[in-house]
Structures are given as structure tokens and as C-alpha cells.
Amino acid sequence: MKLIIQIPCFNEAQTLSVALSALPRAVPGFASVEWLIIDDGSQDDTVEVARAHGVDHIVRHSGNKGLAKAFMTGLEASLRLGADVIVNTDADNQYNADDIPALTLPIIQHQAEIVVGARPIGVIEHFSPVKKMLQKLGSWVVRIASNTDIPDAPSGFRAISRAAAQRLMVFNDYTYTLETIIQAGQKNMSIVSVPIRVNEDLRPSRLVKSIPSYIKRSIVTIIRIFMIYRPFSFFATIGAVLFSAGLLIGLRFVWHYLHGNGDGYVQSLILASIMLGMGFQTLLVAFLADLMAANRKLLEDIRFKTANLPQNQDPAVVKNDSELTFVTVDKKTRDNL
Template sequence: MKILAIIPAYNEEGNIERLVNKLTQLDIDTLVINDCSTDSTVQICKNMRTNYIDLPVNLGIGGAVQTGYLYASRHNYDIAIQIDGDGQHDPAYIELLVDSIINHQADLVIGSRYIKKEGFQSSLMRRIGIKHFTYLIKMLTNKTVTDPTSGFRACNKKVINFFAAKYPVDYPEPETIVTLLRNNLVVKEIPVVMNERSNGISSINSIKAVYYMIKVSLAIIIDRLRNQDKEIAEHV
């Protein structure tokens, strides 16, 4: 099967080389999406001869990741793995992520740090946001997702094509989970251990985290109500 690791990266010069070196030990392809970094991220990719896309403007996490899914769709990949460029996600878990995809047990598999609660558990503000989205997703879909903001995910070709056509711009992970569940696709979680960022700083601070939590929550609820109205209209 053709497997692609999509690595969104913005100013990850201190992390990207180590991550790519780990991925090259696996039998998968890698693609770095350089989201208009202002540091030497893209130069490191050139020096390593790593496959990369150099975006001309900063699209944010949603646009960068969707670029990867577009690439995966157009190059006919069977499985796409999303893994952050900051080094928090351990490539050692990739085999477990894709196992359920290969065995047709799930359409999307999420690496969750909150099943066994080992390793780095994120900041307080992010944990509050995670619990909020877990509750919201449970309320709307009756499905419990312990780590809905996790960017460590694997999906099959059906989801690749779905994300290539439509993907949220800001803080996209919770919204995409709801969308997939609403379309009767199977979402599964596996336990993983995540690392604390060793270099650089996150692009999401406390103020942005609150902003995104409110914005994404409204987007999820409005989308659910809109589609609920369509379902009602179809049965009238």
C-alpha cells in the first residue's frame, strides 16, 4: 500500500530534521508542507533532499494540512498520516495507527494521549479545550473521542479524498471528526505517548486557544444544525 506522512511545518528548524530522519527509517513516503516559514525549515528540507511543498503564503494549519491531502489524493495514496513537525508525535506509533486502516476496522485513526494518560499531557488551557470538544462531540454524535485536537492521525483513501475536497481552516481536528461521524465513517483512537516540544514555540497561545475553541464550537454546531435541517426537509 502507498502510505504518505504529511508534516505541516511552520518555523520548525529545530525539530524537522530529527523527525524526517525517524520517518525515513519506515517504509513510507514523507511530505513536508512548509507553511511560509521565516526560519531555515525549507533549507533543511532541501539539504536533506526531503520531498516538500513550499507554500508562497502562510495558510495556517488547515490550509497546510489540506495541501498534503490534495497531494495524497492526486498521487493515489492509500493511507495518509498526519504528524506534526514539532516532534511531539512519535513515529514509532505509526504502525499501530495504520494497522486498523489496513485491516478495514476504521476510516480515521487518532493517536490519543488521554487513553492511558502517559507522557506529555499538554498545557492547562489546551486540556480545558480538549475536554470541551470531547463533551461537544459526545453531545452531537454520541461518540466519545478522548483527544479530539490530536494532530497525529491516519486515514484511508476515502477520507483522503474527502479532506482534499473540504477541510476546515482553523483548528480543524474536532470539526473534521464530527463531519466524518456525521457521514457514517468510522473513527477510532489508539493510545500513544506524546513528547513535549523541545525546540521553538507553539503558534497557538492561550488567547488564540480560547478564540479557536469558541470559533470551532460555533462552526461545528452551525454545520450540525444546517445538515439537520436538510435531513428534515428530505423526509417531509
């Protein structure tokens, strides 16, 4: 079996060497362990640092596409390079690489398809109280939306089986962590969590540029999660609230009208009409959104089946949307493909 450890990078020259120095070259259960770097349009010496530390494969974006895009590019490249299991970790050495065997063990033992490393968030000193609260809130939302029991959903330290990686598709441009867990739950993939350790903070988080920005992005991400993966419940709830409010206001007008005071409550009648109309239209949107979600699932199934068809394509070239992304493969690795 082949394990590929992938690291999305954007201007990580200062910390990447530390992260790479800690990565293993041998993991129990795997005949080979290879390293893959996704250079997301870095403008520093990230690629040079990766090559100097013996990275096997480098995928390069022509510009900065974001963490979620880099993650998906890494999965696609790893699959084409023949990975049986893919481990994703960060370039800032946040996660303890010594826990990779524990992360991959449930997959080797056929107990899970995806394994998420659970950090001891409560005792991490460089996490602010607001960030800890939002981490817990995000994990709770994911558990509700996915029917899974993952205590640290925002964790990027995770192991993914080949079959699971082929079925994942991230729509969010900001981060992949929450969405992939929800997809796993909806696709009935077996997903578990294992406790992991963390290292000292080497640099501020790239995703948390400021607390207000992090709160805003987190709220938007959570709303999008429900809109994409629970569309009927999301829109039907809004529609029911609007329709019920309009109905109550309308009944209030009828009560006053029957008691001879209708002329003074015409505004209530207008407001009730507007809210009833908005509620009814939102309920219709709920049904349409549910149909679109069903179509999306069918398209995902078609994508998965198409991806498993035999392909006569050089694994050193990965087509990524409208651009070509090149994977540099050393001669020894290419001969073994």
C-alpha cells in the same frame, strides 16, 4: 500499498530535523513509505532542512495560509501522488513516530478509515490545566456533534485511508482536527482511536499563543461546529428560547391586563412582541440552515465523485484554489508514478 507521511510546516527549521530523523522508511503492510512536507509560506530554512533529510515531496504555499489549509493541501497532494494511506504528524516532534505502525494497523486490517492517536493528556506536564480542560471540552463537543467516541479530538497525529481523504473538506481556517472527525461521523466513516506516546516539548504551541486567545478561538470553533454541522438544532434551540421567553412575558401582560393593571405593563407587551418576532424568525433560519446543510452534503458528494473521474494531469502540479502549488518529486519517484 503506498504510505505517505505528511507534515504541515511553518518556520519549522529548528525542530523539523528532529521530527524527520524519527520518521520510519518502512512500515509493516506497505511496499513504500514516502515523506511529504507542506511548506506554509515559511521564511526560514524549512525547505532546505527538508531536502537535506531526504524528503520525497515538498508542497509550497506562496504565503501563510494556516494549519487547516496546509493539512488539506497535503491530503490533495498525497492523493495525486498515489497514497493508499496518509499519516499526518507535526513538525515539532510532539508525537512518537514509533507509533505509526499502530496508527495505520486498523486501516490495513480494514477495521477503520480514519485512526486518531489519543495522547495521555492527563499526564503531559507542559499542558496547562486550562489547556487540558479545553482539550477535554473540545473532545466532548466533537463526540456530541459527530456521534463518535474519540477521546482526544484535537490530536493531529492520525492515519487516513485514501477513500476517507477524498471525502474530507475543512471549512475552518484555524484547525482541521475537530472538523474532520465531525465530518467522518456524519458521513458514516469508520473512525477509531488508538493510544499513542508523546515526546518532550521542543517549542511552545503555535496554536496556543496565549490562554485568553486559545479560549476565544476554542469557543468560536465550537460554536462554528454546531452552526455548520448541527444548524437546525443550533438555531432552533435559540429560536425556541426566544419564543418561549416572549410568550411568558406576553402571558404576564395578559394576566395583569385581565386584572385591570394593563396600563402599567405596556413595556412587557413591547418586549414580548420583539422576542416573539425574533424567536419566530430564528426558527425560520433554522429551517433555511438545514436546507443549506443538505445542499452542502450534495455538493460534497459531487466533489467526491468528480475527484474519482480519470484525470490526465501531471501529479507534480496540484491546483489549489486560485493558486498553483508545486510538488517537487525526485526523478526515481516520478518514474514510478
